[in-house]
Amino acid sequence: MRQFLRTVFLVDLLKGLWVTFRSQHPKYIYTEQYPAQRPKVAERYRGAPRLNIHPETGETLCIACNLCALACPENLIVVSWERDEQTKRKVLTNFTYDTSRCMFCGLCEDACPVDALELTQDFELAFYTREGAIWDRQMLEEGPRPTRYKF
Numbered sequence: 001m002r003q004f005l006r007t008v009f010l011v012d013l014l015k016g017l018w019v020t021f022r023s024q025h026p027k028y029i030y031t032e033q034y035p036a037q038r039p040k041v042a043e044r045y046r047g048a049p050r051l052n053i054h055p056e057t058g059e060t061l062c063i064a065c066n067l068c069a070l071a072c073p074e075n076l077i078v079v080s081w082e083r084d085e086q087t088k089r090k091v092l093t094n095f096t097y098d099t100s101r102c103m104f105c106g107l108c109e110d111a112c113p114v115d116a117l118e119l120t121q122d123f124e125l126a127f128y129t130r131e132g133a134i135w136d137r138q139m140l141e142e143g144p145r146p147t148r149y150k151f
Contacts, residue, residue: 071111100133
């Protein structure tokens, strides 16, 4: 009989609503004014990838060793290179990174012996097409350019 009355009078529903409305008091609500105020990002946050360049020469630090592509569990990094006949060294020709499939684990960053690839704290990675999420070497060297809204 007791269970029947609880069901008829929706006691469990009312208890749940009480928990919800108890925490809805305006003093407990915090809203970020996102485009106007940039949120603080944690120090260890892993966001958009970037290929670092040498500050003096302007050349990429990548030595085309392909270790980042081998370490990536999603197989989303493609490194292309050619051998320079004079120096007998590998020269990076193409570097492609698919951010739509990336889980931002940081294994590629850890595998790089020269710290050429890093995951930055940039978090705005929205695109209108799937092709926009596939970054080439130029995009990786420049980094993402999020829209800055003016108010």
